[in-house]
Amino acid sequence: MASDDLPVPVFSKPVTLRDVAAEAGVSVATASKALNDQGRMTAETRERIRETARRLGFRPNSLAQSLLRRRSFTVGLLTNDTYGRFSLPLMSGISDALVDNGVSVFLCNVEEDPRLGQLHVDAMLDKRVDGIIATGKRIDRHLPVDLSNLRVPVIYAFTQPDPDAIAFVSDDADGARLAVEHLCRLGWKRIAHVTGPASFAVVHARAQAYRDVLVENGLPVTEPLLGSWSEAWGHQAVAHLFDGKSERPDAVFCGNDQIARGVIDALRERGLNVPGDVGVIGFDNWEIVAEATRPPLTSIDMNLVALGREAGLTLLSLVGGKPAAPGIRKLPCRLVVRQSCGHPLDG
Amino acid sequence: MASDDLPVPVFSKPVTLRDVAAEAGVSVATASKALNDQGRMTAETRERIRETARRLGFRPNSLAQSLLRRRSFTVGLLTNDTYGRFSLPLMSGISDALVDNGVSVFLCNVEEDPRLGQLHVDAMLDKRVDGIIATGKRIDRHLPVDLSNLRVPVIYAFTQPDPDAIAFVSDDADGARLAVEHLCRLGWKRIAHVTGPASFAVVHARAQAYRDVLVENGLPVTEPLLGSWSEAWGHQAVAHLFDGKSERPDAVFCGNDQIARGVIDALRERGLNVPGDVGVIGFDNWEIVAEATRPPLTSIDMNLVALGREAGLTLLSLVGGKPAAPGIRKLPCRLVVRQSCGHPLDG
DNA sequence: GCCTTAAGAGAAAACCTTTTCCCAGCTTAA
């Protein structure tokens, strides 16, 4: 009796279409049509049913809808990057693109475990996801799962795709060009490159772009220094570069922001001013690092959020039945100017 | 004809129980019972049906099962911590606890937007999640959503709970005790505390524990220095501490690892050796930072993965109908010794 | 030989929604 006024019965069973129909004195068929703007009925009938549904707090059961439509408005996101430097912005973009279409995302971390991967993929398929997005922490490595010949469309984002699949990756050569061209534009002449291990494909792509730009600008090319992706390696590299017998560089293009941070710290310890004496540019634009260096680090952003959004939208259109050509789509990077390279000479 | 040998028909419609039943020459009811170890039938019949299911690659449609059981083996994870320093390890633990029970996780980032929050919660409820876990980036802030009086159980992890809800948080006082006691044990006498802004509840909890431990050990208490959670503040704080007229500290308990990094860098720039002259301890155990400081940073780990696992398991038991007492459960922290505090004196 | 019991298997309802088809009643035109 007291609860008669409550708009939504709290803690009670969900109200079904049947309840609405009974309350409005029509059949479930009519109720369904009223709520979905289908079928023919008088405006009064339609409005009365709608009002009843509102009053009862009716929400259609997605499970039943999905079963019927054979479409769950759900996608699976597979990753092996638990502490996601890369996959997190990616997810953010993906999620962004999907929520607007009422699609929810199952997030699964498969680590490096094929068994876990298969488990998750099977679970997703059983739950009738509309599609799957695979993402990882490295462009040049596969996830430990086989996603070929699935019954649903698959998109790869920032991870190694199967042949004939659709993939989105950042354009590392483009990013490296942006970086080195920026240094050239600012008038630096002897530009060194300190980067990660040779086992990473991006190391080679960026190194080649680095060489190309230097040649195009008539500047001397020195061999990239390969090491690890760490601050410590940035430190060491400065010793190589500035203690060696060869001519000292006046700028350093770093393979990631952590290396750049190591380089900047080492330069400061040597009494060299950044950007007064030496220009430094990073890669990744990891804000937590780039904004903590002194001075703040100019860096290359891989636009991972945008990349994720593209991946999400493409998956959606695939699910909608629109075909898309297989292949790897490289998305451009973006230069983020802070203070570590100095100001334009024409300023 | 050629495809007769294929174990799983690729790219075809999913095989249903009806298909299995037809192929095995029994009714769907019998087929269901055979596969679920229910009902009575001859061992041969059961095995024949099973074999048929295997051969056809049958996988039950979760949507249909969920509809019937009113249980979807799905939970929602709500967060507002997109670039998840804290919520990511948490998720890892949650996911860990749940996958073993065949439960998938919907991940939703609600940012700070109540509208987005409501959207996601409604979507989850429509999809009949078994329960919801709310997590965030601050223990003392609510998510921008109202999760009271939902039809499903809710657990809060590392975020401000509703009254009478179940919540898991890290025990910040415990963590601070561990840190300061560690410094005391190593023989440091004048221990300063540099931490974040007063608007954070954890700042006060940790500061109080800091004072308590110093008093217990008969050491002088100085007022904590409140600032921001940044490296830059760590730098500044060292100036305050070492340029002031008051006696200089010989150890610093920092509110997070970034502050600690700023402190260590500033000390080095002053020619002070860590841990020779000054001991430094951090909080959070953010490995990317803690391992890059020179020397590597001793820190307090909040055990977020374990916290997430607890949250996941508790939600599961709630879903299973076992009641649990409301309230906030504080989980202990863990000391991670690296090199920034020096070695035990008795070593 | 008759009754009881149990085994083995199927029919049908249930979960909830959507959609197709159909029906009854009314209006209009021939």
Next chain:
DNA sequence: TTAAGCTGGGAAAAGGTTTTCTCTTAAGGC
């Protein structure tokens, strides 16, 4: 008056699974 057309609405099937109930047949006990 009858055929045709339209209108408002309902019945029923579909989606895939689980579970309860019912039915048939065979075996066992007397």
